Amino acid sequence: MTTLSIFDAHNPEAAPAITHDPGEIAAQLNSKGVRFERWPTQNLPADAAPVEILEAYSAEIAKLKAESGFQTADVISLNPDNPQKEAFRKKFLDEHTHSEDEVRFFVRGQGIFYLHLGDQVFAVQCQKNDLISVPEGTRHWFDMGPEPEFTCIRLFTNPEGWVAEFTGDNIAGQLPRYEALEGEAV
Template identity: 35%
Template structure:
């Protein structure tokens, strides 16, 4: 279940309803899908064949299509990252810079853990959203953020897009942000 850490105060927000309410106040969508729907053989697998990626998409097809219909997403895929990913550290350096997009950035975590660092309202500042299997988040367009892995360095997620070529990151220089 997702957990939030507000960086300025070290306050932690736990529990699905509390997380959802906080994120809603920050204009971020949060949902929770049932991760146990995924076959056991894929629940902790981070190097995936095309067939296994297709199986994950098929398993969550109803949830994906429901979210896509509600939010206007037109295409989706699977991203899988682990220490087996070529050039993982270089890839993470690219991810770990605050940026914005001209469309929502959506992740539905099916295995592993990840973290979004998001710029909240002025009274909140930056906050971390720690995600695990079943957590679904949509960071709205133009909201400064970045996504990275947690200490386990393993994640599988469904990504949804409005633009068929996917999103493009626009750097966001913010002197207030501290890693």
């Protein structure tokens, strides 16, 4: 179930405020300038090739490109049998920013986006159907967990795609990781 857990960035050990209501999650995120919507998905095989996924969602990608000026789309897809899963998980686990607006659309599985907005961290446990934006300059990180299972379409305004600037802040290490949040919020 999609879940939003809001933490106090200065008191990461305090219990978060938790909601599972998609309307409430959207309202909370929208009030911070973050887009959150639930879009229809198709049932594609877990091992579908990126080109097949981009083709299957070409209408949605065209809509997002026309609306928001996105130039590039790619696909990130992980399964628990991926021998490089630990390295992939690590790649996104530290707080970073992007110098452009980005969108993520979960067409399969789940993962947690942590958005550090002012004095709060919004941990969004995204699921299949969830579309979330990461506005330019937003401090954030992503945890796919130890047994990753997801397919995400990513949209970029930068033709080169994913470029991250790490903040050097270790806040990500102070908040509960995927394993802890998964149990707490379900």
